[in-house]
Amino acid sequence: MLQVKPVITIQNVVASASVGQKIDLDLLVKIFPDVEYNPDQFPGLVFRLESPMTATLIFRTGKMVCTGAKSEEESIKAVRNVVQNLRNGGIRIDNDATITIQNIVASVDLGSRVHLEEAARILPRSMYEPEQFPGLIYRMPDPKTVSLIFASGKVVCTGAKKESEVRRSVYTLHALLEEKNLMD
Known part of the structure; x- marks a missing residue:
């Protein structure tokens, strides 16, 4: 019988990250008008990137959760891009983010x-x-x-x-x- 190799497609990579300092989410809303932040409904702010196409939740504690990446590498790049965007917007971030992959979801045939x-x-x-x-x-x-x-x-x-x-x-x-x- 012909051995068919399974086709694997990474659908989502979830990474947690922390910059080890508090972040003023109200200030982020003023600097980045496209972010989503409704503190009455959820304590995190949603920072979306088009490339790589991801959504990163940012919390006041400096912790983040990035979803939507299609590889470990893309996930790490997305968190680094978010931190760089914050810095470019005038937010003082002293440390680079420590990033941990939490879960990878793949579809397979x-x-x-x-x-x-x-x-x-x-x-x-x-x-x-x-x-x-x-x-x-x-x-x-x-x-x-x-x-x-x-x-x-x-x-x-x-x-x-x-x-x-x-x-x-x-x-x-x-x-x-x-x-x-x-x-x-």
Whole structure:
């Protein structure tokens, strides 16, 4: 049988960051009119970038959360760009941001259908309740990820902190499904 390599697409990288100092969000609103800030509804300010296309939540504490990047590299670049934009706008930021990747979400096409009922019986750490959710939930211990596997062969992999963990998780899952004859 022809071995089809899974097609992996990074959909979102979530990174947390901190500049280690307080930031005056009311001042940011005056300097950057395009930011979104409704402190009555949410304590963070939303700073959007067009390139890379991301949204970064900025909190008074100097902590940030960046979402929307399509790679680790893009996520780091986005946070650095936000900090540089703040500096260019006259906001004093003493330190560069310390950045930590928190989660990577990837979509995957395994290239063939998956027998979910059988997979639920065979795979440890899996859960399949089709009346609740159409996919099988599979928890991989190493790397520590969660994959939502659909009968179509489409998979959503989440929980990785590095792109290499996404690849390792997907390739391990694919090999396991093939080894157990759980795919067409």
